[in-house]
Amino acid sequence: MVLDAFRARLGSIIGGFDAAQSHRRMRGFRATRAHVNTLIAASGETITARARWLVRNNGYAANAVDAFANHVVGDGIKPSSKIADPGKKEELQKLWLAWTDEADAEGLTDFFGLQRRAAREVFLAGEVFLRIRTRRPEDGLTVPMQLQMLPSEMLPQDMTRVLPGSGSIRQGIEFDGIGRRVAYHFLRRHPGDMTDPGLVGETVRVPASEVIHILDPVEAGQLRGVSRFAAAVVKLFTLDLYDDAELERKKTAAMFAMFITSPAPETALDPAEDDLEVEPGQVVRLDPGEDVTTPSTPDSGSTYEPFQYRTLLQIGAALGVPYGYLTGDTAKGNFSNTRIALVDFRRRISAIQHSVMVYQLCRAVWTRWMDIAVFAGAIDLPGYATDRRQYLACDWLPTKWDWIDPAKDAAAEILQIEAGLKSRTQAIAERGYDAEQVDREIAAERKREAELGLDFRRPGSPAQAAGGGAAPGDAEGQRQEQQDSDDQDDDGENRAPRPAEEG
Numbered sequence: 001m002v003l004d005a006f007r008a009r010l011g012s013i014i015g016g017f018d019a020a021q022s023h024r025r026m027r028g029f030r031a032t033r034a035h036v037n038t039l040i041a042a043s044g045e046t047i048t049a050r051a052r053w054l055v056r057n058n059g060y061a062a063n064a065v066d067a068f069a070n071h072v073v074g075d076g077i078k079p080s081s082k083i084a085d086p087g088k089k090e091e092l093q094k095l096w097l098a099w100t101d102e103a104d105a106e107g108l109t110d111f112f113g114l115q116r117r118a119a120r121e122v123f124l125a126g127e128v129f130l131r132i133r134t135r136r137p138e139d140g141l142t143v144p145m146q147l148q149m150l151p152s153e154m155l156p157q158d159m160t161r162v163l164p165g166s167g168s169i170r171q172g173i174e175f176d177g178i179g180r181r182v183a184y185h186f187l188r189r190h191p192g193d194m195t196d197p198g199l200v201g202e203t204v205r206v207p208a209s210e211v212i213h214i215l216d217p218v219e220a221g222q223l224r225g226v227s228r229f230a231a232a233v234v235k236l237f238t239l240d241l242y243d244d245a246e247l248e249r250k251k252t253a254a255m256f257a258m259f260i261t262s263p264a265p266e267t268a269l270d271p272a273e274d275d276l277e278v279e280p281g282q283v284v285r286l287d288p289g290e291d292v293t294t295p296s297t298p299d300s301g302s303t304y305e306p307f308q309y310r311t312l313l314q315i316g317a318a319l320g321v322p323y324g325y326l327t328g329d330t331a332k333g334n335f336s337n338t339r340i341a342l343v344d345f346r347r348r349i350s351a352i353q354h355s356v357m358v359y360q361l362c363r364a365v366w367t368r369w370m371d372i373a374v375f376a377g378a379i380d381l382p383g384y385a386t387d388r389r390q391y392l393a394c395d396w397l398p399t400k401w402d403w404i405d406p407a408k409d410a411a412a413e414i415l416q417i418e419a420g421l422k423s424r425t426q427a428i429a430e431r432g433y434d435a436e437q438v439d440r441e442i443a444a445e446r447k448r449e450a451e452l453g454l455d456f457r458r459p460g461s462p463a464q465a466a467g468g469g470a471a472p473g474d475a476e477g478q479r480q481e482q483q484d485s486d487d488q489d490d491d492g493e494n495r496a497p498r499p500a501e502e503g
Contacts, residue, residue: 036219040226041157041171048125048152051229054236055124060315060326061229061236067325068228069119071349074399076112077362080434082393088381089436095379098142099369105133105148111365114147118214118361125152126225127215129184130361131206132368143373147212147365152225154186156203171224174205181208212364216356232318239311246304263289320348346401358396366394400431 018026032039054061079096083089103111114130121128129150135141155172162168166177174183183205189198215225229236286292309332316326322341324330330338370392374384381391416422425435449455 036222036226037171037224040222040224041160044126044157044224044226045153047227047230047233050233050237051124051227054229054233058236058240060312063328064316064319064321064326065120065123067321068123068319068349069116071345072119072352072357073112073116075432076115077353077357077396077398078112078432079362079366080395080397080429082395083381083391086436092379092381093434093437095142095373096369099145099373102141102143103147105146111147114149115357115361117149119357121149121151122214122216122225122356123228126227127152127213129155129186130212130214130365131186132210132212132365134372137376143369143378144376145369145372150186151190153191155184155224156187156191157224159185159203173223174208181213183207184211184213212361214356214360216352228319232315235311235315235318239308239315259293260286261291261293262287321345350398353398354396362396363394367392395429397429397432397434400433 051061055065056062079093081089081092083092100111104114109117118128118130129152131148131150133146133148135144135146137144157171159172160168160170163174167182168175169185172185173181174185176182185203185205188202188204189196189200191200215222218226284292312327313323316323319326322345323332324338324341325345373379374381384391413422413427417424417427428435428438
């Protein structure tokens with residue numbers, strides 16, 4: 001405290017940055033110097049609980065979580081192995097696809113569904129854990145391995161102590177003497193699940209090699225995740241209260257159709273008459289001296305819509321979700337503004353896909369899955385022990401983005417490919433597909449079309465040769481070219497073009 005006071009006085013004397021001054025404008029600004037781990041340990045559980053409450057009860061919050069998960073994962077982030085042998089690669093891809101249906105230890109979804117649930121948890125709670133569960137051969141799995149998802153609440157924030165020797169436990173994570181993660185101390189039951197008969201507070205130590213910790217750290221040295229709702233909880237909740245107050249005000253005002261004013265009764269204690277109910281088209285007789293007035297129903301005013309819009313813009317900025325995805329309102333922006341917001345949002349999503357989902361989740365699962373698949377005999381990869389790095393090489397392909405203007409975007413991409421600015425492999429990978437698999441499918445379709453005498457290609461398309469003719473190697477096109485040649489050879493020589501006849 002003495003040092004802080006000295007710094008403040010020194011800063012007021014020498015001037016410098018206004019952001020560090022304690023003058024009138026900054027008098028109420030008290031910023032903490034505590035590390036993010038201290039802040040998360042103190043308030044992380046409360047923020048997560050409030051974020052979950054908002055998603056359960058607030059439509060904007062629920063929409064934001066769905067928009068984030070749908071864009072980060074979509075149909076799934078899929079692997080494309082780089083094994084040079086086409087046969088082995090296809091065998092490996094088929095084995096992986098078969099295992100994805102068995103990946104969830106709870107049996108509720110497949111591996112790509114786990115990806116989507118993980119993306120939701122990272123947005124909601126800031127982190128999520130996947131425990132790798134190896135299974136016995138008699139369990140009958142394609143590859144004896146499954147994944148168990150554990151929410152953030154399963155790792156206690158308040159478990160911090162020094163261990164004998166040189167290790168320590170910090171926020172439920174055990175570290176060795178040089179700072180490496182050794183184990184996680186999970187609760188055996190969720191602290192808020194009253195339906196689980198397990199012992200409350202009992203923990204189990206799980207080696208770090210069996211745990212995948214997925215989080216998007218925002219500061220150096222951060223151990224646990226923090227909810228993306230941290231900067232939006234206050235505005236979401238108070239906006240909800242404001243809307244509720246407006247609805248109640250309108251509801252109360254709508255309950256009264258008219259007021260009847262009567263002279264004061266001779267006896268003040270006489271009972272009042274029953275309320276008058278009015279029906280459409282009804283003629284009502286009034287006693288002498290009585291008067292009818294209709295209430296002026298209060299309106300929300302001209303400031304309600306702009307206030308809502310600006311507040312929701314701030315909430316969208318705090319969550320990192322565009323206004324349109326947050327609210328479902330597409331009437332607030334034109335095509336250009338929407339495109340700019342969408343491009344920026346997709347850049348953010350792409351960064352999370354590769355730096356969080358692929359790096360932390362997909363690569364870890366793929367590595368362990370490959371090891372278990374080979375050692376369990378599910379697939380034979382010669383020299384795997386010595387060439388493991390080459391066998392593990394893999395590209396992860398996110399779900400393709402939907403085109404904003406399909407015709408223009410497709411034409412622009414074709415021009416880029418023809419100009420050599422990008423390859424077909426790159427273009428296909430950006431759509432979430434494997435180029436070799438796509439080429440095999442195209443070749444199979446061309447062969448089937450040739451056998452049936454079909455051709456669905458548009459004349460002049462890049463799939464055909466120059467001049468709109470058949471592509472090289474196309475059996476049907478070669479037969480057509482041969483027929484044209486035979487027709488010319490019937491006269492013994494090629495015919496020259498005839499001059500136009502005079503009329």
